[in-house]
Amino acid sequence: MSIYRHARIVLAAIFALVPGTTFLVAHHSFAMFDTANPITISGTVTAFEWTNPHVYIEVDVAEGQAMKHWAIELGSPSILMRGGWKFNTIKKGDKITAVVSPLRNGDAGSLLNRVTLADGRVLGNGGPAGIGPGTPPPTSAPPR
């Protein structure tokens, strides 16, 4: 195979775009999270940070006699609002149970899949992509 032909194939593979999706860019890759192996953590919220580029939940999780502190990353306020979240959906002291994708490096940081609030409501990590208000919130996290 000539170099010329090889180059054609390589470029073809790279630029075989799915219309309208590959053009979209995101703040950062989520490859640092182990999305294939989510875990469930339950604990007491120590902070709820309604900030950009991401919202965070800080939570203390009991592990036997010890307490482990987790940071949970969510989408941004804009994305979350389209999924039914508000700036005060969670408050310090709330008891929550969250399904999260932990950091691959073992640190106690994670990406939210879904959370069960103290009142039993279940919220995902944002709203359906590209769809405006009025769409029911998802029952699970949207695809990344």
Place this chain on the structure above:
Amino acid sequence: MSTPSRIVGCIGGVVLSAIAIATPAAAQSQARPSLTGVWAPFGAARGADPAVAPPPAGPVVLKPAYAKDYLAQRAADAEATKRGEPPASASVVCVPYGMPRMMAVASYPIEILETSGQFTIIAEAFSEVRRVFMGQSQLPIDEVPPGYYGHSVGRWDGETLVIDTIGIKESVPGYQNIPHSDQMRITERLRLVTPDVLHDQITIDDPLVLEKPVVYTLAYRRMRDYKMVEFVCDNNREYVDEKGRVRMRLDGGGR
């Protein structure tokens, strides 16, 4: 074997049809649609009606001098991502996207505002703002200080808003992260496909980097009654470590 004189992508065959027919000035004025409003990007994989989905993107054909490094970087980035060590990018550290990438950041909407002699386009992500000056001639490129949004002039071609942009700083990552020179020119053709679906056909021309212009189309859905949300990047826990990998800081400082 010698290096090929040029590298040609083989995805093609897509011919984007002309999207506007010139009409007399009076008729144009009446026919001009209002683009003012909030628009959320969507594509074929995001639940779009195929009838209003954007057409497939055209090929990217880099000049050989740029193709080799670009392909090597793409491969290295893909390998790092596979290892769970995503490579750094400007947006990771909250540097704005600039043109043309600001026009489609995840599912964040853009707001288009038409005022006398000007269109203003605001991207919700990173609160980026660009201004399009209507009815003006484009400046010579050496009179435009390189920046994230450059200098944009617009005109109506029937019902299509045509925007010409030059002056994008070379360090601003391009479409698909392809490199570009200070000679890059971005031509956009915005038109309503339906009253609530907007297409922005983007043509990137760069005679120093590209063998031929790159053409792709973004699609947007109107978000009626949506109020744009502020986006101030004041709690960025992602950072780039000494090896160039993206990491997550665990302490947010109680913001």
